[in-house]
Amino acid sequence: xxxxxxxxxxxxxxxxxxxxxxxxxxxxxxxxxxxxxxxxxxxxxxxxxxxxxxxxxxxxxxxxxxxxxxxxxxxxxxxxxxxxxxxxxxxxxxxxxxxxxxxxxxxxxxxxxxxxxxxxxxxxxxxxxxxxxxxxxxxxxxxxxxxxxxxxxxxxxxxxxxxxxxxxxxxxxxxxxxxxxxxxxxxx
Numbered sequence: 001x002x003x004x005x006x007x008x009x010x011x012x013x014x015x016x017x018x019x020x021x022x023x024x025x026x027x028x029x030x031x032x033x034x035x036x037x038x039x040x041x042x043x044x045x046x047x048x049x050x051x052x053x054x055x056x057x058x059x060x061x062x063x064x065x066x067x068x069x070x071x072x073x074x075x076x077x078x079x080x081x082x083x084x085x086x087x088x089x090x091x092x093x094x095x096x097x098x099x100x101x102x103x104x105x106x107x108x109x110x111x112x113x114x115x116x117x118x119x120x121x122x123x124x125x126x127x128x129x130x131x132x133x134x135x136x137x138x139x140x141x142x143x144x145x146x147x148x149x150x151x152x153x154x155x156x157x158x159x160x161x162x163x164x165x166x167x168x169x170x171x172x173x174x175x176x177x178x179x180x181x182x183x184x185x186x187x188x
Contacts, residue, residue: 011072011104013111016061022048024071025059032094051078058115062104072099075108077116082152088121109142113168122165125150127158143168
């Protein structure tokens, strides 16, 4: 099993709770939806946190550790009605072009594991477009396994994944929430 906490980079990852954080998430989501192949509808904009609201969801925001604290990436967790109550869906993983290749995508996925466990989920699922090879490789590298379709309505070309969060190693101490030197996940 891979240890999902031993990673350091020049950014922090925290829940997006303030109006400033949610505005940063909205800005990144807009770019994500506009640049996705195929382009995705902007239905979540203007309604955040929306389906990602506590206590069943979360939005995690990565910012640079530089004084300007630029928003660099996002990831969302939600529990749609079509999933069992102990299963969450990860969605909207996006890393700004300037931060790609830094390990931020993997760090966001790892942070989502920690947050999902904190929220009481035992399994995580997601869908990704088959043409997005980099995302598929990332999910597989993080331990996700391909599975059959689980959503009632889907875009054509989606591949589905799942991971049992009970099998994810969060740290040597077994703590549900682990803080690292630079990548920190804050408790609400």
